[in-house]
Amino acid sequence: MSAREAILARLREATADVTTPVGARGEVPTISAAPASAAGTLDLFVDNVADYRATVVRCAPDRVGAEVAAALARGRAHAVLVPDGLEATWVEPSQAAGMWLRRDAGEDGSPLSPGALDEIDAVVTAARVGIATTGTIVLDHTEDQGRRALTLVPDQHVCVIRADQVVHDVPEAVALLDPARPLTWISGPSATSDIELDRVEGVHGPRVLDVVVVG
Amino acid sequence: MPSFQRAAKGALADTQQRRNLAHATATIRAKRAAVVGEVADWEALRVAGADAKDEALHHLPDYLEQLEANLTARGATVHWARDAAEANQVVIDVARAQGADEVVKVKSMATQEIELNEALEEAGIAAWETDLAELIVQLGQDRPSHILVPAIHRNRAEIREIFRREMGRAGRAAPEDLTDEPARLAEAARLHLREKFLRAKVAVSGANFAVADTGTLVVVESEGNGRMCLTLPQTLVSIVGVEKVLPTFADLGTMMQLLPRSSTGERMNPYTSTWTGVTPGDGPQEVHVVLLDNGRSRVLADEVGREALRCIRCSACLNVCPVYERAGGHAYGSVYPGPIGAVLNPLLRGVSSDVDKSLPYASSLCGACFEACPVRIDIPSLLVHLRTQVVDEASGRSAEAAGMRAASWVFGDHRRLEAAQRAASLGGRLLGGRTIRSVPGLGAWTQARDVPTPPTETFRQWWARSHRNDGHTGEDA
Numbered sequence: 001m002s003a004r005e006a007i008l009a010r011l012r013e014a015t016a017d018v019t020t021p022v023g024a025r026g027e028v029p030t031i032s033a034a035p036a037s038a039a040g041t042l043d044l045f046v047d048n049v050a051d052y053r054a055t056v057v058r059c060a061p062d063r064v065g066a067e068v069a070a071a072l073a074r075g076r077a078h079a080v081l082v083p084d085g086l087e088a089t090w091v092e093p094s095q096a097a098g099m100w101l102r103r104d105a106g107e108d109g110s111p112l113s114p115g116a117l118d119e120i121d122a123v124v125t126a127a128r129v130g131i132a133t134t135g136t137i138v139l140d141h142t143e144d145q146g147r148r149a150l151t152l153v154p155d156q157h158v159c160v161i162r163a164d165q166v167v168h169d170v171p172e173a174v175a176l177l178d179p180a181r182p183l184t185w186i187s188g189p190s191a192t193s194d195i196e197l198d199r200v201e202g203v204h205g206p207r208v209l210d211v212v213v214v215g
Numbered sequence: 216m217p218s219f220q221r222a223a224k225g226a227l228a229d230t231q232q233r234r235n236l237a238h239a240t241a242t243i244r245a246k247r248a249a250v251v252g253e254v255a256d257w258e259a260l261r262v263a264g265a266d267a268k269d270e271a272l273h274h275l276p277d278y279l280e281q282l283e284a285n286l287t288a289r290g291a292t293v294h295w296a297r298d299a300a301e302a303n304q305v306v307i308d309v310a311r312a313q314g315a316d317e318v319v320k321v322k323s324m325a326t327q328e329i330e331l332n333e334a335l336e337e338a339g340i341a342a343w344e345t346d347l348a349e350l351i352v353q354l355g356q357d358r359p360s361h362i363l364v365p366a367i368h369r370n371r372a373e374i375r376e377i378f379r380r381e382m383g384r385a386g387r388a389a390p391e392d393l394t395d396e397p398a399r400l401a402e403a404a405r406l407h408l409r410e411k412f413l414r415a416k417v418a419v420s421g422a423n424f425a426v427a428d429t430g431t432l433v434v435v436e437s438e439g440n441g442r443m444c445l446t447l448p449q450t451l452v453s454i455v456g457v458e459k460v461l462p463t464f465a466d467l468g469t470m471m472q473l474l475p476r477s478s479t480g481e482r483m484n485p486y487t488s489t490w491t492g493v494t495p496g497d498g499p500q501e502v503h504v505v506l507l508d509n510g511r512s513r514v515l516a517d518e519v520g521r522e523a524l525r526c527i528r529c530s531a532c533l534n535v536c537p538v539y540e541r542a543g544g545h546a547y548g549s550v551y552p553g554p555i556g557a558v559l560n561p562l563l564r565g566v567s568s569d570v571d572k573s574l575p576y577a578s579s580l581c582g583a584c585f586e587a588c589p590v591r592i593d594i595p596s597l598l599v600h601l602r603t604q605v606v607d608e609a610s611g612r613s614a615e616a617a618g619m620r621a622a623s624w625v626f627g628d629h630r631r632l633e634a635a636q637r638a639a640s641l642g643g644r645l646l647g648g649r650t651i652r653s654v655p656g657l658g659a660w661t662q663a664r665d666v667p668t669p670p671t672e673t674f675r676q677w678w679a680r681s682h683r684n685d686g687h688t689g690e691d692a
Contacts (some may be wrong), residue, residue, distance in 0.1 A: 005294040007457070007508045010278045016514035018273045025270050028465040030470075031259045048482060103255065111496070114413045114447050127274035133253075134475075147497035148446040148488075152439065171468030179429035179464045180289075182494050185471075185487035190439035194348035194364055195371050195397040196235070197242045203347060203401050204408065205439025205486060 032169035033133055041132045041168045046213060048135025052188025053201055054209040061214055068124055068158055069093040071210035072191055073157040077122035081112075083150060085143025090160060091124055117149055122156035123206075128183075129173045130166035130213075135188070137161055137211065138173060140181040148182055157206040159186070163215035218573035219557075222546035232368045232543050239367045240534045246480025247531060247587075253482070254472065264473045265591040267466040268525035271427070271458075278427040278460045279506060279600065283473075285430025289492025291502040298509050299329035303456055304504050306331060306339045306419055309452050313501075315340065315417045319408075321434060321441045322346035323421025323508055324362060324528055325454045327550040331419065336487050342419070343385075343411050345440035347404050354381035360544030360552065362530040363478050368543055371395040408440065418444035418499070422455045423527065425504075428463045431491045432504065435484050445488050451499035456507050458515075458524040470527065473589035478529035510563035513584060520562045521601045525590040526555050532584035532594060538577055547574065554584035558597040566605050574634060575601035636673035 035041045038149055049056045054072070059067045059175075068090050072080060077102045082091050095101050101122060104111050112120075126144035127137045139145045151157050167173050177183055190205030201207060216224075223241055226232060251257050271278050283293045296302035320326065320342055332342040332353075344353045351366040352359050355377040359365030366374070375395040382389040382403065387410055389403045420441070432453055435440050438645040445451060461470065467489075475484045493502050515521045533539045533553030544552035548570035549560045557578055561571040575598050583662065584594040625635050672680070 001292055002295070003301055006297055007295050007506070007512065008276045008279065010508065010512035011279070011457070011515060014512050014521075015273060015275060017518055019664075020273065022274045022277050023462075028267070028463055028469070029259070029263050030465075031263055031469060033657055065221060118409070118413060121283045131483070136483045141494075141497060148442065149498075152442050170472050171465070174465060174468040174471070179426065179431045179489070180491050182491070182497055183487075183489040184442065185483065185489075187481070187483040187485050189485070191485050192347045192401055192436070192438045194346070194351070194366060195374055195400055197239050197364065197525070198397040200397045200401045203405055203438035203440065204345075204412070204443055205494055 005210045020167070030171045032171045035132070035168035042163055042166055042213070044168075045130050045132035045135065045166045048132065049137075049188070050135075051209050052135055052191075054135075054188050054211050056211045056213060058213045064090050064160055064212060064214055065093040067212045068160065069097050069099075071158045071212065072099060072122055072124075073097065074157070075122055075158075075208050075210070077156055077160065079122075081117075081120050081123040081146075081150055081154060083123075083125055083144055083146030085122060085145075086126065086158075094124075104150060111147070114149065114153060117153035120154045121151050122158060123154045124158045124160070125151055127159050127161040127165060129176050130161050130168055131168075131173045132166055133169045136170075136173075137186050138177060139184045139186065140178060141184070142181070150186060151184065151186075152205055155206055156208040157186075158210045158212065160212045160214060163213060166213075216548040216568065216570040217222050218569045219542075219546050219548070220573055222548060222570075223542035223577075226543040226546050227541060229543070231370070233541060234349060235368055235370050236540055236543055239361075239364065243364075243480055243534045247477060247534065248480075249543070250476045250480055250482055254476070256440050260469060260472055261589055261591050263469045264527075264589055265522075265525060267461055267469060268458075268527075268590055269522070270462050271460045272521060272524050275460065275515065278462055279457060281427040282425055282430060282460055283506070285428070286492055286504055289430050290404050291430070294503060294505045294643075296505050296507045296509070299334075302505050302507050302509070303331055303334035304330050305451040305503065306452050306454070307335065307340065309450060309503055310335070310340050311338075312416050313416050313450050315415075315450075317341040317343060317411075317415065318412055318419050319343050319345055319415040319444050319448065320349075320418045321350050321418070321420040321436065321444045322365075323419070323454060324550055324554040325421045325456050326419060327359065329454070329507070329509060337455070343408070343415075345408050345412070345444060346436075347401060347438060347440075350404055350408070351377060354378065354385065358545055359550065361533060362528050362552070362555075363533075364530075368545075371397060371400065374400055378403050386411060408443075412440075412443040412447055415444075415448045417449040417450045417452070420444055420453045422449065422453050422459055423474065424461045424467065425455050425459045426461050426467065429491055431464060431489050433467065433487065433489045435471075435487050437479065437485045439486055442486055445490065446498045449499055450501040450503075452505065454505045454507055456509070457511050458526075474527055474529055477527075477531040477587070477589040493545055513565075513582060514559070514562040517562060522592050523558050523562055523594075523597060524556070525592055526559065527590060529589055531587040531589065535583040535587045536578075537581065537583070538579060540545040542577070547577065554594045554598075555592070556591075558594055558601060560599075560603050561604075566601065566608050570572060572605050572608070575599075575605055633673070633675060636675065
């Protein structure tokens with residue numbers, strides 16, 4: 001008997017006493033905090049993102065490029081990675097300021113190796129969903145965010161999110177996400193509390209997280 | 216492995232460890248209480264969490280088959296492992312097929328349980344732990360003592376010492392001027408591990424959840440070491456205990472509220488990664504999933520004990536446990552310490568060994584663990600259930616059974632009781648204020664406890680003396 005058949009047989013025997021049919025519990029209950037207002041949700045998102053020591057700025061749509069450039073300048077970034085599908089106007093002021101914009105492609109056109117990514121200072125991306133109660137941004141790694149490694153290896157991540165992408169609580173975000181996509185939920189910069197439970201920002205992921213909220 | 220009570224005796228004498236543990240558990244308790252307090256209906260979330268896990272556990276074969284089908288459809292290879300040896304062999308075979316002599320690892324309780332690192336080492340493959348605490352434990356040739364913060368028993372000075380002494384032997388050495396500042400220690404770990412991440416061909420992970428209706432695996436972490444392992448190498452093997460299954464993707468809406476608040480006391484952990492099989496052009500292009508039994512079917516067969524399989528390894532029960540806080544994690548003789556370990560280990564392995572026999576007694580049944588558990592595992596009731604099994608195993612010849620028989624004989628007749636009480640108070644007068652460290656015949660019971668000194672007079676004697684002249688006999692009071 002294969003391991004598969006043996007384990008399934010054991011588990012069937014172990015649950016022989018169960019009489020309810022599969023799925024009898026019905027719909028998964030949605031237990032989430034109720035938003036007071038859309039403005040309240042956005043304020044809470046900004047507060048909670050900042051509480052995890054990310055830098056948050058809010059701006060009008062025509063100011064995104066300027067705020068991205070300012071964040072990159074604060075991080076002293078020079079080589080900046082730009083996913084192929086990113087809105088071009090978001091990084092134009094950075095280029096004008098002399099930063100070196102890089103695509104995820106080496107000289108032969110293939111995606112950058114981990115070693116090449118390690119040479120890059122910062123990455124600018126969009127986001128899929130924001131969660132107010134937890135201060136979380138979720139990436140689904142479509143064209144305006146790039147593959148997962150892009151937001152992982154460089155030391156600074158500048159993430160632009162539209163106000164209408166921010167939902168109030170976790171279950172609403174889960175309902176909007178596509179499980180078939182790889183997803184990265186980000187709440188503040190990389191951190192550890194492994195040494196005497198002292199929180200230290202920046203272990204392996206980006207040590208600096210800047211969130212630009214548009215609208 | 217010695218019994219819990221014997222192992223705890225040594226740990227209780229380690230004042231440094233007790234100080235580290237008291238500080239750590241108190242800090243994390245306060246953080247957890249604050250963020251749980253922010254949630255309007257925490258109890259409803261707990262019920263939903265328990266229901267989601269019960270739905271999966273009660274129909275585990277169905278959900279596992281669904282999970283397997285969805286994983287396979289998305290390009291993953293699914294393996295099944297009855298025990299540790301079978302699971303370890305899968306990892307060894309995958310690493311060898313890639314020509315890899317090293318793997319990078321995300322912190323995973325399942326891989327600790329099956330002693331994967333040791334098996335890989337025997338096969339000539341180095342396993343690099345990449346979680347900061349696991350790195351501290353691995354470099355220090357130590358054992359983890361907490362589910363979430365495995366190096367909780369080490370303070371910053373000890374960690375600096377371990378890094379300075381050991382990092383150079385495993386790769387990039389610690390900086391010469393390393394201090395014991397947590398930020399400097401974390402920086403040293405970043406530099407030490409980055410070269411390993413960038414060159415690794417194979418990574419090994421566990422999974423916090425495996426979603427049946429989509430084939431999605433979930434890893435919850437803080438440092439980004441998990442993302443490194445899950446993203447950079449071309450090959451990924453994930454060892455997933457069969458109890459990690461969640462019925463639907465929507466259940467993550469519940470679980471992702473419960474887990475971070477219960478474990479690190481944060482509204483959300485810094486990073487959560489989910490992936491569904493292979494994504495062309497993004498991350499590992501060869502994805503293996505090992506579904507592990509290793510005693511879980513045995514737990515599931517225990518109709519009372521099976522609720523222990525709801526456990527999402529948050530470690531909230533450890534942080535509120537007065538026994539864990541004093542004894543530390545090592546005394547539990549397993550990778551699963553604390554209250555959940557005291558039930559899970561005997562359920563997984565049976566109650567034949569000394570340590571597994573003793574674990575159901577490693578508790579004062581105060582109930583704090585049940586209150587803290589995000590999936591409502593009634594640990595105190597499970598402990599009592601397991602105590603019954605331990606006693607049954609000894610088929611009535613146990614000291615407790617004999618003691619109970621003796622007690623019922625004494626309590627059965629008031630003259631015998633009075634005689635026994637007089638004898639005890641005589642003992643009390645002879646001893647004065649001294650503590651009794653052990654009693655002949657009660658060896659096992661007194662190993663980890665002091666017996667209270669008997670009072671110098673019995674309650675009945677005190678009543679008779681102090682109420683001599685007030686006209687009451689006490690019979691009608």
